[in-house]
Amino acid sequence: MTAVSTFSASTGAGAVVNKSRIASIDIMRGLVIVLMLIDHVRERFYLHMQVSDPMDVPNTDPALFFTRLSAHICAPTFVFLTGLSAWLYAHPSRGGVRSPSGFLFKRGLFLVLLEVTLVNFSWAGSFGTFWLQVIWAIGLSMMALSLIVKCPRWAIGAIGFAIVFGHNLLTPVGFQPGEFGYSLWTILHDRGFLLDTGALRIKISYPLLPWIGVIALGYFAGPLYARTTDAFARRKTLVAMGLGCLALLLVLRGFNIYGETLPWVAGETALQTAMSFVNFTKYPPSLDFLLLTLGIAFLLLAWFENRQGKLMDVLEVFGSAPMFFYILHLYVLLILYQIVIAVAGPNHGDLFGVDHIWWVWIISAALTLVLYFPTKAFARFKHSTSMGWVKYF
Incomplete structure (x- = not known):
């Protein structure tokens, strides 16, 4: 979220983002953006090797499994940092307190509109089925938070803990299409078609x-990121949070107690056993999924504190203009895929796909380099302009 701080012009190769911004948050966003790019390249150029949710361990190549697994950290990190940045918006560094409700609601509505327009079109190059994915979920979550923030902070925490730790109890609840409650439950908990007619299809x-x-x-x-919080104390808390999440995961998952509908099983090899252990449901994200991804995110946030270097500068640039990068990379992938189809033609049924997951990583590395420059230029423009609508990107 852009409200973490403001941008001021400065010189130097890595000085796109004003250091009054919280660099570790932008660096963390930048890292998950790069991981997201890899996953979306996979969905464009390796879709003939599809993965299920959870993944089919015995029939999934380990390189593909861990490529997909690395992208699991993206959505939880984005959503968590969105909430954190909303608190920073409500408690600006210059002092005073302001309500984030209006900004959250407008920003959330803007994201929902982006999802059903620019984002949906970018996946297929046309409007057919409307896929309501992560931007839609973030947008509606922001709109929900715009109401929740009216509660005392302790109540906000209680609501968050109750949902994250308790929603797996709702797994047995289900509705069939046409039953009362199906539409609401499809939006809230069960992945499925909200509407499936000949003229209009909407998939949650x-x-x-x-x-x-x-x-x-x-x-x-x-x-944790208040101006009065000591950086050393923040790092200690983040490390404790991260290790606490992973320790709880080891207990819950190790004994298959709670938090994931698919139990882990011993595989034919130690690697397959490890893959089964970290094979979690993403849609909706199980408790174990969130403990793993947020636990890693907390440790990385602690590690990124006061980190410097060219790599950190690059990640910080990506993280300072996340929505711009998100839309840009989707359309670059759409155009690139259409060019490849026109030149080489499909080689896996109606799809074109590369022969090995290594190519996904190579293409992603090249696109990361290419997309850095327009993202850097937009970040400079975004944080120096007075045009309010630009801040939404």
């Missing part, structure tokens, strides 16, 4: 309820 890919819990926890954690 990101059930909403767990993400409301994550964004509420992000807001609850906001004081």
Whole structure:
């Protein structure tokens, strides 16, 4: 979220983002953006090797499994940091307190509109089925948070914890199409078609309820980045949070107690056993999924504190203009794929796909380099302009 701080012009190769911004947050966003790019390249050029949710361990190549697994950190990190940044918006560094409700609602509505227009078109180059995915989920979560922030902070934390730790109890609840409650439950918890007619098809890919819990926890954690919080104390707290999440995961998952509908099993090899252990449901994100991804995110946030270097500068640039990068990379992938189809033609049924997952990483590395320059230019423009609408990107 752009409200973390402001931009001021400065010189030097890596000085696109004003250091009054919280660099570790932008660096963290930048890292997950790069991981997201890899996953979206996979969906464009390796879709003939599809993965299920959770993944089919015995029939999934380990390189593909861990490529997909690395992208799992993206959505929880984005949503958590959105909540955290909402707290920072409400408690600006210059002092005073302001309500974030209006900004959250408008920003959330803007994201929902982006999802059903620019984002949906970017996936197929046309409007057919409307896939309501991560941007839709973040947008609605922000709109929900715009109401939740009216509660005391302790209540916001309680709501977040109750949803994140309790929503797996709702797994047995289900509705069939046409039954009363099906539409609401499809939006909140069960992935499926909200509407499926000949003229209009709407598919809920990101059930909403767990993400409301994550964004509420992000807001609850906001004081970690208050101007009065000591950086060393913040790092200690983040490390404790990260290790706590991973330790709880080891217990819950190790004994298959709670938090994931698919139990882990011993595989034919140690690697397959490890893959089974970290094979979690993303749609909706199970408790174990969130413990793993947020646990890693907390440790990385602690590690990024006061980190410097060219790599950190690059990640910080990506993280300072995330929505611009998100839309840009989707359309670059759309155009690139259409060019490849026109030149080489499909080689896997109706699809074109590369022969090995290594090519996904190579293409992603090249696109990361190419997209850095327009993202850097937009970040400079975004943080220096007075045009309010630009801040939404």
